Amino acid sequence: MKLVIDEKRCKGCNLCTMVCPYKIYKPGKKPNERGIVVPELDRPERCPNCRLQALYGRTLCGMCQMICPDQAISWVEEKPGEKKKVAIEF
Numbered sequence: 001m002k003l004v005i006d007e008k009r010c011k012g013c014n015l016c017t018m019v020c021p022y023k024i025y026k027p028g029k030k031p032n033e034r035g036i037v038v039p040e041l042d043r044p045e046r047c048p049n050c051r052l053q054a055l056y057g058r059t060l061c062g063m064c065q066m067i068c069p070d071q072a073i074s075w076v077e078e079k080p081g082e083k084k085k086v087a088i089e090f
Contacts, residue, residue, distance in 0.1 A: 001075040003044045003064075009072035012036040016064040016073060022047045025064065 003024070005016075017025040017039050024044045028037040047061065065073045 002078050003041060003047065004074055004076050005038060005041065006072040006074070007032050007038050009070045010036065010038045011070055012038055013069065014039055015067045019063045019067045021061065021063060
């Protein structure tokens, strides 16, 4: 599964950058077509509860998804054959 931010729903509150225990979000740098600065994903492979869920059977952390007031954060299934980056940190 991979993490996706829906830029049409996001209002740029940056709550996700504050609550993520893995620090996979960073504040955005440039505004989108609506003039909103959307947070960016900074190495989302660091989120082991998201990226390794299928491999280890873990449940999703979901902190960012729960805190998002606009429901702009979701996980989507990766397409077959799509390259994955995995980072395991101790």
